[in-house]
Amino acid sequence: MLLEVNNLHVSYGAIRALKGVSCQVGEGEIVALIGANGAGKTTTLRTISGLIRPQEGTITYKGKPITKMPPHDIVSLGICQVPEGRRVFTRMTVLENLEMGAYTRKDSANVKTDIQKVFQRFPRLEERKTQLAGTLSGGEQQMLAMGRALMSKPTVLLMDEPSMGLAPMLVQEIFAIIQEINQAGTTILLVEQNAHMALSVANRAYVLETGEVVLSGPANELADNPEVQKAYLGE
């Protein structure tokens, strides 16, 4: 497995957010973590990124432990996050945001061609490249956040709630792009409340409830599971 999370325990003070979460992500997969508010999806993702330290448990990447690594080293290894709520640098231009994405890279010569690749994938960003990121619409900001993360040439892309606050049409578009990015060779770990969309693009999925994995399996099987349908798909 490319990325393995084992028995992760995380607390915020007295609140136990994760109570032994384990999951695996294989190379080339799209894996989804689904669940309600407060289930621990974002916490899992942020712990993998090194932004939160777990009390217990291990995270290994390509067989090497990364549990105690600082976030900037984890990014250099090829694990990059598209944070929840997009978090673009609002008073920087679109172009500067993309350049920030390439921060850890040493091959500055290739950065320009990679920016062009991002513009090919997101033509709307090219039209707005000298605009401040704060003036973009929600959908455009999501595209920018994704483009920015892609600039780090990640092996694994961690995506936190890419559909949040977006119109249904845009959600469709964003998820189509997620599939494209995956087909181009990037492994994706996706956290979503929109279980329907997540299960439609993922290969496998984990269902989280109050800090624990309660169900896991191939995405299409989970989508047919009556419990999942009742709890998360509203059917």
Next chain:
Amino acid sequence: MDSFFSMFLNDYYIQVLTMLGIYLIGALGLNLITGVTGQLSFGHAAFLSIGAYTSAILSIKLQMPFALAILAGGLMAGLWGVLLGYPTLRLTGDYLGIATLGFGEIVRVVFLNMTITGGALGLAGIPRSATLTVVLFIVILTVWAMVRLENSRFGRSLVAIREDEIAAEAMGVNITTTKITAFAIGTFLAGISGGLYAHLIQYLNPSDFGFIKSFEFLTFIVLGGLGSIPGVILGTSVLTLAPEFLRFIADYRMMVYGLLMVFMMIVRPRGLLGGVQLSRIFSKKKAQQTGTSASGGAN
């Protein structure tokens, strides 16, 4: 070159302009910390005083050459910047502000009680070596360095930290190291500024470097526009020169300052030149040029 200046300006104006240059160096330092990186510092005057006393004592007691004494003052201030930054830069916003405010007071009280600094009597007999030419040269060097820095990879990471610390961290910026480096450079410039101040005024007293002085530096950069180099130059110039030309209302100076700040926050909350960056102006011009040529081609 000093004789060249004195052909056009009388001693009073030369003194005022030299002072302006000295303040500009310190203000550019604070701008890097507060304007560019977004870390609130209320203790900037403390770093000026560390640079001022260090260089003055080296000049007086060891007869060290002027340039070396100034550099040593800058390095000493930068060193204390790192020592203060390491534990406090994990704090954010108001908390950092209070920590730096406290540090500023500690430094002032320490200088007040040391024998080598002359305590409350102050330190006199510093040679007057900071000429307008020297100061102007250092100002140009500093502005050049700051513009270069603004456009560098490191400069971008500072702005990214100001804009969104979590996102910057997620992009692979080492937050702690980057912040401390910015703090070190900013306080180094404060030390240089303080050293030049000592070698212009020729007398130092701890009470010259109290909270009011730190606050003055903040008003320089806030009035001009946080994070904008042209803004810092404008803000510092206005607030340094205006009191000289408005000496007849000197008693009301702080009142005018206060009013000006309130007015600014209402009319231009981001400062006179807030958001104006030299690099952006140039890149926009370029973009417009290519834009028009492209549309020309389409026609």
